[in-house]
Amino acid sequence: MEFSECFAVWNKLTPGQQQTLHSSVSLRTAQKGEIIHNGNLTCTGLLLVKTGQLRAYYLSDEGREITLYRLFEMDLCLFSAFCIMNSIQFDVVIQAEKETQYWLIPPFVYKGIMEESAPLANYTNEVMAARFSDVMWLMEQVMWKSFDKRLAAFLLEEAALEGTNVLKLTHEAIGNHMGNPREVVTRMLRYFQSEGLIKLSRGTVEILDEKGLRLLQKN
Amino acid sequence: MEFSECFAVWNKLTPGQQQTLHSSVSLRTAQKGEIIHNGNLTCTGLLLVKTGQLRAYYLSDEGREITLYRLFEMDLCLFSAFCIMNSIQFDVVIQAEKETQYWLIPPFVYKGIMEESAPLANYTNEVMAARFSDVMWLMEQVMWKSFDKRLAAFLLEEAALEGTNVLKLTHEAIGNHMGNPREVVTRMLRYFQSEGLIKLSRGTVEILDEKGLRLLQKN
Numbered sequence: 430m431e432f433s434e435c436f437a438v439w440n441k442l443t444p445g446q447q448q449t450l451h452s453s454v455s456l457r458t459a460q461k462g463e464i465i466h467n468g469n470l471t472c473t474g475l476l477l478v479k480t481g482q483l484r485a486y487y488l489s490d491e492g493r494e495i496t497l498y499r500l501f502e503m504d505l506c507l508f509s510a511f512c513i514m515n516s517i518q519f520d521v522v523i524q525a526e527k528e529t530q531y532w533l534i535p536p537f538v539y540k541g542i543m544e545e546s547a548p549l550a551n552y553t554n555e556v557m558a559a560r561f562s563d564v565m566w567l568m569e570q571v572m573w574k575s576f577d578k579r580l581a582a583f584l585l586e587e588a589a590l591e592g593t594n595v596l597k598l599t600h601e602a603i604g605n606h607m608g609n610p611r612e613v614v615t616r617m618l619r620y621f622q623s624e625g626l627i628k629l630s631r632g633t634v635e636i637l638d639e640k641g642l643r644l645l646q647k648n
Numbered sequence: 649m650e651f652s653e654c655f656a657v658w659n660k661l662t663p664g665q666q667q668t669l670h671s672s673v674s675l676r677t678a679q680k681g682e683i684i685h686n687g688n689l690t691c692t693g694l695l696l697v698k699t700g701q702l703r704a705y706y707l708s709d710e711g712r713e714i715t716l717y718r719l720f721e722m723d724l725c726l727f728s729a730f731c732i733m734n735s736i737q738f739d740v741v742i743q744a745e746k747e748t749q750y751w752l753i754p755p756f757v758y759k760g761i762m763e764e765s766a767p768l769a770n771y772t773n774e775v776m777a778a779r780f781s782d783v784m785w786l787m788e789q790v791m792w793k794s795f796d797k798r799l800a801a802f803l804l805e806e807a808a809l810e811g812t813n814v815l816k817l818t819h820e821a822i823g824n825h826m827g828n829p830r831e832v833v834t835r836m837l838r839y840f841q842s843e844g845l846i847k848l849s850r851g852t853v854e855i856l857d858e859k860g861l862r863l864l865q866k867n
Contacts, residue, residue, distance in 0.1 A: 487784065489792055516777035519784040543770060550769030551762065557773065558735035561780050565706065565738040568787050572827045573708055608791045 432456075432532050435477055435503050441548035453538045459525035465509065468520035472512035474533045478504050481529025482590070485521050486605070495571075495608030497521065498563040499590070505556050510536040513543065571608065580617050581646040583607060584627070584636060594636040603634075651675075651751050654696055654722050660767035672757045678744035684728065687739035691731035693752045697723050700748025701809070704740050705824070714790075714827030716740065717782040718809070724775050729755040732762065790827060799836050800865040802826060803846070803855060813855040822853075 432454055433439045439447065456479070459465050466473040468488060476483070483500040485508065500506055500523075511517040513536050543549045570579055583606065587596050600618060604611045618634065621627045626642055628635040636642065651673055652658045658666065675698070678684050685692040687707060695702065702719040704727065719725055719742075730736040732755050762768045789798055802825060806815050819837060823830045837853065840846045845861055847854040855861065 487788070489788055491792065493792055495787075495791060514774055514777045516774045516781060518778075518781035543766070543773075545766055547762070547764055547766040547769050550766050550773060554769060554773050554776065555733055555735045557776050557780065558733045559737075561776065561783070562735060562737035564780070564783060564787065568714075568783065568790070569706070569708055571787070571791055572714060573710065573712055 430479060432477070435479060435532070437503070437505075438548050438552040441552075442542070442546060446542045446546060446549075449538060450534070450542065454532045454534050456530065456532055459529045459531070461525055461528050463525045464522060465525060465529075465531075466506075466521070466523040468522055469511050472536050473509040473523075474536050475510045475513075475539050476500070476506040476523065477532040477534065478502055478506075479530040479532065481525060481531070482527045483529055483531075484524045484526045486524070488520060488522050493608065494522075494605040495567075496606040497567065498560060499526070507553065507556055507560070510534075510539065512536050513540040576609065576613065577617055577620075578646050578648075579607060580614070580621070581626075581642040584634065585639070585642055585646065588636055588639070594639070596634045596636070597632060598634055599632055649698060651696070654698060654751070656722070656724070657767050657771040660771075661761070661765060665761050665765060665768075668757060669753070669761065673751045673753050676750055676752055678748045678750070680744055680747050682744045683741060684744060684748075684750075685725075685740070685742040687741055688730050691755050692728040692742075693755045694729045694732075694758050695719070695725040695742065696751040696753065697721055697725075698749040698751065700744060700750070701746045702748055702750075703743050703745045705743070707739060707741050712827065713741075713824040714786075715825040716786065717779060718745070726772065726775055726779070729753075729758065731755050732759040795828065795832065796836060796839075797865050797867075798826060799833070799840070800845075800861040803853065804858070804861055804865065807855055807858070813858070815853045815855070816851060817853055818851055 432451065442450070465476065465483070478500050480502060483506065485497045485500065485506065486494050487497055488494055506523060508517065508521040509523050543553055583603065584596065587598065588594050600614045601611045604614045607614070618627065618629055622629050624641070626638045628637055651670065661669065684695065684702070697719050699721060702725065704716045704719065704725065705713050706716055707713055725742060727736065727740040728742050762772060802822065803815065806817065807813050819833045820830045823833045826833070837846065837848055841848050845857045847856055
């Protein structure tokens with residue numbers, strides 16, 4: 430796929446804007462695990478995913494993490510370019526979860542076009558509203574869902590994303606996704622194992638009873 | 649103040665857009681406690697606050713509340729007009745906390761102008777990014793701050809907003825602001841009272857030791 434096919438509002442830009450954008454983006458590759466954007470120390474730019482999978486997470490001052498959302502093919506990441514808007518007052522870290530090809534759009538090129546293009550500004554609005562909705566959903570979960578339900582949902586989601594029931598995940602990594610300390614994760618995983626829902630071994634969590642996890646998640 | 653003085657990007661609209669907007673907005677008054685927008689059952693429209701104070705809160709399916717942010721003079725409320733964007737997938741309730749005068753902007757008038765006006769679309773982006781930042785701050789608080797610190801911060805903020813140390817707030821109302829059950833609030837308030845930080849009486853919380861609350865909030 431070309432940039433013009435991946436970028437949702439390409440056809441609503443003027444030829445001049447298309448030219449400016451096309452000549453300034455660069456296609457890059459991030460290895461699995463690589464940090465592409467590390468909070469607001471630098472304004473990296475916007476990321477348009479060609480292939481692969483990115484994880485956006487929030488990092489607290491005390492070094493705690495929680496996964497906010499994932500980005501897949503054709504998704505645009507705004508928050509790696511906080512400098513395009515004055516009002517983005519929070520830090521997000523973007524990490525490649527799989528080998529990922531993405532186009533990097535320089536922030537001031539994007540901002541320049543957005544300031545004169547209503548279609549691009551409206552598209553940016555929609556992207557932000559979608560991420561906002563993700564975060565509101567997450568907030569409801571962390572406020573009011575018990576940890577066992579959240580963990581069951583997390584394991585099922587990971588299995589769906591990876592296409593396997595054998596998940597290569599340390600307890601610490603799960604804690605970083607969910608915003609909870611490792612000890613809390615370990616305790617609940619052991620409980621799940623004692624209930625026959627999963628099987629634990631070094632660095633992996635194997636789902637044995639998918640139906641059971643689904644039931645737990647719902648109740 | 650007139651609508652044109654309150655609306656931040658008025659001068660960046662065309663005379664035609666100004667005319668359309670001016671002839672469609674209506675000035676309204678909400679009494680203290682009144683619900684202006686009740687989730688996404690109806691698309692109420694955008695609210696531009698002239699005087700007073702609005703509270704935006706999230707209401708879960710199970711009827712639990714948490715205050716997301718407050719809106720003051722010249723603030724624009726987007727989320728009472730979810731229909732202007734496809735990607736707003738969460739419900740917010742807007743309530744007047746004081747007697748409030750506001751302009752109601754019909755959603756499809758706003759949407760129509762936003763689709764052709766880059767300045768209005770960019771302004772909408774900034775408003776959404778500011779609210780997003782509020783919610784991210786809140787999420788950090790509920791994830792990782794202990795309840796005593798959050799409650800101390802809440803009481804200090806209320807005192808500043810109301811301009812008094814005698815707060816007319818039931819324990820249930822505090823719980824609805826903070827997303828916690830009433831019992832948890834009552835227990836912590838009693839602890840604060842035993843420490844000499846506050847004094848409780850029916851329907852009021854009086855702050856006795858502001859400095860002590862500040863220390864608690866920080867540590």
